[in-house]
Amino acid sequence: MVQGVFMPDHRGPAFVDEEVVCCVFHGNRIFVARDGSGLPQLPRLEARRGGLPLKDAHYLGRLDGSHCYGLHLPQDMAPPPGLELLGMRALILEGNETASALAGQAFQILEWARTHRHCGACGAPTQAHAADRAVECPDCRIVYYPRIAPVMMALVYRGNGGSGELLLTRKAGYAPGRYTVVAGFVEAGESVEQCLAREVKEEVGVDIRNPRYFGSQPWPFPNSLVLAFSAEWTGGDVVPDPGELEDARWFPIDALPDLPEPVHISRQLIDDTLARMRR
């Protein structure tokens, strides 16, 4: 469910004297409030004197006009009263898309800031960049932007109508009976099309053609952007990569296994491809 209109921005106001929307993290978990229907919401907290210390917070933008910040709960501060600590994956699965997206963005930015406090070339402490969401080395002037790691996701299919099949895979740690699509990180110098063909060949041993873009989803563990494609099988027997997969096989579209939850783009890709194959 999408709730509210979010306008991203990296430059916040010089002074805040009002309630702000906060992504407050404690380790890898985030503090949430519950609305009347039980849906998790990002809390609105006091930024006035004695409230949350925003000097180390990262400005995210405005949600329905309210300033939004991401920060770690300071070690010397008590948790905000009346809030619940929720894991990021749990927040995503509970279905408040606006809160999940904002929390995911905050999570990535905080993790990037935590790991870029010094220049990777000369070791000098970095400083905030004047114009962009970035930090800069004052000595060698290298600029460090938040890193995004593109992941290509491929649903391989063959046939159509009632005789269609999907090629699905499972890793050892998945829920029992759960299968999903092939996915992997783009390597340096690789195009999207090359990555899709390589990943599918490496993981399941088959060849594909006609990759068809479906959509994308940021995935903040820790900094991925997933681009999802369907692709037509052209040849090859299924041979699961034993280093990556526990199993991979063709499933008739009328006898599919347990699939990922609907919030995952992998599931949306499967549902969309099924609908097109059945037409």
Ligand SMILES: [Zn+2]
């Ligand atoms: Zn440097």
